[in-house]
Amino acid sequence: MASKRICLWLVFMIITQAVEEDIRFVEMSLMPDCIFQCANTTCLPFINVITPNIKDCQVACLAQSQCTAATFHRSTCSCELFADILNQDENMLADADVTTMIIIAGTRFPPVCHLSSQSTWSQTATTIFGSQAGTSGSTVFLLNSPNGMYYDQPNNRLIVADQGNSRVLQFSLNSSPSVATVIAGGNGQGCNMNQLNNPSGVGRDSSGQLYVADYNCNQIVRFPSNSNSATSGALLASIDTPTVISVNQLTNDIYVLSNTGSVVYKFVGGSGPPVVAAGGNGYGNALNQFLTPNGVYYDYLHTNALYVTDQNNYRIMKFPSGSTSATYGTVVAGGNGGGGAANQLNSPRSIVVDSSGSLYIGDQGNNRVIRWLQNATSGTTIVGGTQGTASNQFNGLEQIVFDRYGNLLITDGGNNRIQLFSLTKC
Numbered sequence: 001m002a003s004k005r006i007c008l009w010l011v012f013m014i015i016t017q018a019v020e021e022d023i024r025f026v027e028m029s030l031m032p033d034c035i036f037q038c039a040n041t042t043c044l045p046f047i048n049v050i051t052p053n054i055k056d057c058q059v060a061c062l063a064q065s066q067c068t069a070a071t072f073h074r075s076t077c078s079c080e081l082f083a084d085i086l087n088q089d090e091n092m093l094a095d096a097d098v099t100t101m102i103i104i105a106g107t108r109f110p111p112v113c114h115l116s117s118q119s120t121w122s123q124t125a126t127t128i129f130g131s132q133a134g135t136s137g138s139t140v141f142l143l144n145s146p147n148g149m150y151y152d153q154p155n156n157r158l159i160v161a162d163q164g165n166s167r168v169l170q171f172s173l174n175s176s177p178s179v180a181t182v183i184a185g186g187n188g189q190g191c192n193m194n195q196l197n198n199p200s201g202v203g204r205d206s207s208g209q210l211y212v213a214d215y216n217c218n219q220i221v222r223f224p225s226n227s228n229s230a231t232s233g234a235l236l237a238s239i240d241t242p243t244v245i246s247v248n249q250l251t252n253d254i255y256v257l258s259n260t261g262s263v264v265y266k267f268v269g270g271s272g273p274p275v276v277a278a279g280g281n282g283y284g285n286a287l288n289q290f291l292t293p294n295g296v297y298y299d300y301l302h303t304n305a306l307y308v309t310d311q312n313n314y315r316i317m318k319f320p321s322g323s324t325s326a327t328y329g330t331v332v333a334g335g336n337g338g339g340g341a342a343n344q345l346n347s348p349r350s351i352v353v354d355s356s357g358s359l360y361i362g363d364q365g366n367n368r369v370i371r372w373l374q375n376a377t378s379g380t381t382i383v384g385g386t387q388g389t390a391s392n393q394f395n396g397l398e399q400i401v402f403d404r405y406g407n408l409l410i411t412d413g414g415n416n417r418i419q420l421f422s423l424t425k426c
Helices: 002-007 054-063
Strands: 011-019 022-036 047-050 069-073 078-082 092-103 126-130 146-152 157-162 167-172 181-185 199-204 210-214 219-223 234-238 242-248 253-258 263-267 275-279 295-299 305-310 315-320 330-334 348-353 359-363 368-372 380-384 397-402 408-412 417-421 423-425
Touching (some): 022 054, 022 069, 054 069, 054 078, 054 092, 146 242, 157 199, 157 210, 167 199, 181 219, 199 253, 210 242, 234 263, 275 305, 275 315, 295 348, 305 348, 305 359, 315 348, 330 359, 348 397, 359 397, 368 397, 380 408
Parallel strands (some): 146 199, 146 397, 199 242, 242 295
Antiparallel strands (some): 011 022, 022 092, 047 078, 069 078, 069 092, 126 417, 146 157, 157 167, 167 181, 210 219, 219 234, 242 253, 263 275, 295 305, 305 315, 315 330, 348 359, 359 368, 368 380, 397 408
16 A cells, blocks of 8 residues: 555656757656556557656657657666557556656647648658758768668657768768768678678667668668667678668567568568568569569557558558568559559658658659558558759658657658658648
């Protein structure tokens, strides 16, 4: 009984974070020595990150729009973020190793934006890294054919596979333009564990480990969280022509797509051997086949499903959680032949899913990002549509991600730059 009384003691705190000129704050109730009992599965954390202290754990929650509570474990520096804690604040257990913090409703500022069919973005972009004019280079200010990206939301950083320079770069979005740091490769082309050769995909797991899909070396390499150009990685597996990587932050399952193998592999918990999660039945257009697919995205936040950009079948495929080579997917966008009409795609390369289940597709052949609402038969272009070097154009659009403010970030590979389209209407 005494432990329960301790767990009901609330201390109000105001957490602030400065990002350039934007001050974000939220009021949180602090519950020392208390942990959620989690009587239902919806109370499970949606992400687990490593932070050095409670303040950074609070900031990590503030950075995630869906976060409503956080639990910090002092002994492991583990920070669990929760999206759904309905009635769980009355269902606590005593635990001297943890502190739980709950966001007080209505105090988050700026208000959380949940993207919808009404959301809009600026039609001209800001180049946040690389050459605005599209020039390639090998300094820490420039890129050469960038491809895959990973957005580190708690720290507001971007990790980019800089293909032509055989390296992976990391840079902050808090001040732009910024100087990048080489966190993998950068030692010339090669397949040694401190080298890369045409890296295509990147991702981090919940402990900060970096995974790189090294296309020309046909391998997946894992690097520690504090890696740099001098760090040698560890070979996770050999896979033919791996492209984009997607990480389920709840389980640390790693999804990797083999371009020429037309198969999606899953590394359960980030370890081998890989198992087939989709495809693997040869080239074709059946619902359990792909034709040189390029992008993979596991949506662990909203739909709990696996999405694949089936490039040369001009469609987006959706597979349920736990799918295997025997699973037949569903066409959720495209599938009407290659073209530029509203119901068509042309060499789709990447995909993101929002909270409503809407798809945002990097449609490379049409130089556009198209939004495809759930169960719709056609999409709407939200940015781009023509090829070129202007701020409203693309040349070899690759991966798309959203930052924590709802801005759209795009690797414009042929123009050797990263473009940001600002959210103008939530």
